[in-house]
Amino acid sequence: MNNEQIILLVEDSDADAELTAMAFQEARIGNPILRMRNGLAALDYLFAQGDHAGRDVTDMPAVVLLDLNLPLLPGLEVLRAIRGDARIRHLPVIILTSSNEDRDRLEAYDHFANSYVQKPVDYDQFVQASRQLGLYWLVLNRPAPRRDV
Amino acid sequence: MNADNANAVLASTRPPVVVTEGAQDVATATFGREGELLLANHAWQVMMQRSGVGPASMSNLLSPHLARGWAGEEVNTRLQLTDRQGVGCDYQIAIEGLQDREGKVIALLLNCRVVRDTPRPDGREQLLQARLETVTRELDDLCYSISHDLRAPLRAIDGFSGMLERRAAERLDEEDKRLLGVVRDSGRTVCRLIDKLLLLSRITNQPMAPATTDMTSLVRDAWLDVGGEFGGEFEVDALPSVWCDRPLLKQLWLQLLTNAIKYQQPGRNAHITIRGRREAGECLYEVYDNGVGFDPRYAAKLFKVFQRLHGPDEFPGDGIGLAIVARIVSRHGGRVWAQGERGQGATFGFALPQEALFPAPGEVYPPALSGH
Numbered sequence: 105m106n107n108e109q110i111i112l113l114v115e116d117s118d119a120d121a122e123l124t125a126m127a128f129q130e131a132r133i134g135n136p137i138l139r140m141r142n143g144l145a146a147l148d149y150l151f152a153q154g155d156h157a158g159r160d161v162t163d164m165p166a167v168v169l170l171d172l173n174l175p176l177l178p179g180l181e182v183l184r185a186i187r188g189d190a191r192i193r194h195l196p197v198i199i200l201t202s203s204n205e206d207r208d209r210l211e212a213y214d215h216f217a218n219s220y221v222q223k224p225v226d227y228d229q230f231v232q233a234s235r236q237l238g239l240y241w242l243v244l245n246r247p248a249p250r251r252d253v
Numbered sequence: 254m255n256a257d258n259a260n261a262v263l264a265s266t267r268p269p270v271v272v273t274e275g276a277q278d279v280a281t282a283t284f285g286r287e288g289e290l291l292l293a294n295h296a297w298q299v300m301m302q303r304s305g306v307g308p309a310s311m312s313n314l315l316s317p318h319l320a321r322g323w324a325g326e327e328v329n330t331r332l333q334l335t336d337r338q339g340v341g342c343d344y345q346i347a348i349e350g351l352q353d354r355e356g357k358v359i360a361l362l363l364n365c366r367v368v369r370d371t372p373r374p375d376g377r378e379q380l381l382q383a384r385l386e387t388v389t390r391e392l393d394d395l396c397y398s399i400s401h402d403l404r405a406p407l408r409a410i411d412g413f414s415g416m417l418e419r420r421a422a423e424r425l426d427e428e429d430k431r432l433l434g435v436v437r438d439s440g441r442t443v444c445r446l447i448d449k450l451l452l453l454s455r456i457t458n459q460p461m462a463p464a465t466t467d468m469t470s471l472v473r474d475a476w477l478d479v480g481g482e483f484g485g486e487f488e489v490d491a492l493p494s495v496w497c498d499r500p501l502l503k504q505l506w507l508q509l510l511t512n513a514i515k516y517q518q519p520g521r522n523a524h525i526t527i528r529g530r531r532e533a534g535e536c537l538y539e540v541y542d543n544g545v546g547f548d549p550r551y552a553a554k555l556f557k558v559f560q561r562l563h564g565p566d567e568f569p570g571d572g573i574g575l576a577i578v579a580r581i582v583s584r585h586g587g588r589v590w591a592q593g594e595r596g597q598g599a600t601f602g603f604a605l606p607q608e609a610l611f612p613a614p615g616e617v618y619p620p621a622l623s624g625h
Contacts, residue, residue: 119409126416173401202404205397225404225444227412 109166113139114146114182116174120223123230124169124200131235135166135242143177147185150192161191162250167241169200172208183215194248196241280365283351284319288312291360300344300365306334315363322348322361331368343368389458396454403447410440449573453558456580461498468492468538471499472527475506483514485523492529495536495605497585505581508574509540509601515570516544518596531607535587539602546593555591578603
């Protein structure tokens with residue numbers, strides 16, 4: 105596991121962001137979590153622009169945990185932008201949301217989400233889910249190799 | 254019999270019978286000895302489509318009148334049918350015998366004219382329809398918000414109180430921990446109730462795709478899902494098939510069977526029986542169990558949301574199962590009932606209209622006749 109690679113958490117709720125960080129910590133996932141509060145900030149980070157101008161754009165997060173209901177730019181638009189850019193389109197994106205509605209799941213996969221996880225309300229289950237997510241996406245999964253564009 | 258055959262039959266009679274299209278608002282059909290349809294004009298097809306009546310039912314409705322026609326009577330009568338939207342519509346029906354040269358009746362000609370029409374969608378109807386669609390959409394959005402936005406604070410309640418429980422474990426005494434436990438349990442209960450309400454809302458709003466459904470196999474199918482752990486006797490009679498939305502009816506059976514399994518009387522050999530019959534234009538189904546039963550004074554409460562007749566320590570549950578059953582049955586234009594005594598078992602039943610109130614989209618009767 106590359107412990108240096110960050111997990112990018114795009115989440116507007118402070119409570120949810122803190123809970124997610126706690127759950128990952130409790131699940132013993134050591135990767136640093138970088139949190140963005142809205143969709144635009146997430147894209148600025150990923151495309152190394154705005155506040156993040158000058159960042160090395162090829163230095164990608166290990167995985168993006170993306171909420172659907174986000175201020176400024178909804179989660180699905182963030183996903184569309186990621187999939188539309190050759191430099192980052194292979195980035196693993198996990199939709200992490202409260203919703204279990206069919207239409208949300210369908211739209212997420214229509215926009216090529218890698219995975220869709222409903223945040224459990226039960227904290228113990230949330231820790232369990234975080235452990236499995238970390239194990240799969242940070243250890244087992246082999247990401248696409250970097251490519252020069 | 255196709256149109257060519259029918260024409261041949263009619264052509265062979267003397268004097269020759271000429272069937273004309275006639276005025277388009279008069280539905281005309283010709284019937285043979287067995288009540289079979291020989292010929293029909295376009296207006297007849299349109300009328301059949303508009304009336305929510307299936308072919309078998311129409312034949313039942315007409316048969317006494319046709320019988321009078323065969324007996325040589327001239328029939329002039331009025332028939333009320335309910336259309337797909339559930340609006341009544343009066344038809345004036347005239348039946349006369351078509352005779353061959355010897356005066357023998359060889360076919361019956363039926364003319365049918367709408368007397369009192371169902372209201373056509375005018376400006377007001379369209380306005381109401383648009384309003385209904387808006388309300389439905391608003392309700393959908395509300396349910397969506399509930400599912401999405403109410404879960405977040407509940408997750409915070411559970412997560413942070415859990416965290417507090419762990420961090421302060423050494424400082425908290427048993428009573429403090431119990432109190433924190435109550436907070437967490439309550440949060441989870443609210444979450445479960447939200448999920449159940451959403452299920453109920455989906456059942457109310459999801460589009461239906463009704464078809465003739467084999468109820469016996471549907472019950473067995475549902476039993477495979479929930480009956481695995483059941484140690485008693487389970488029995489299903491041959492049940493009448495019925496016109497219904499299969500996924501919704503499966504939900505209904507899952508709820509009824511789960512209940513019958515759950516409310517067993519301790520120490521009694523459990524027995525669940527499913528029976529069904531046709532009666533007075535309805536298909537009736539009943540689930541009998543010999544479980545704990547209920548106080549019959551409260552039977553009507555059973556089908557209401559979140560109403561329970563047993564405490565959660567006695568039998569766990571949210572009081573939503575029978576509300577789901579009632580909702581599904583009402584969407585099919587049917588009715589539900591419950592009978593029971595404390596300690597004497599319970600019977601839960603429902604009836605669905607035997608014939609479609611709402612033909613499947615695209616269903617046309619009679620099939621288009623060749624030559625039209």
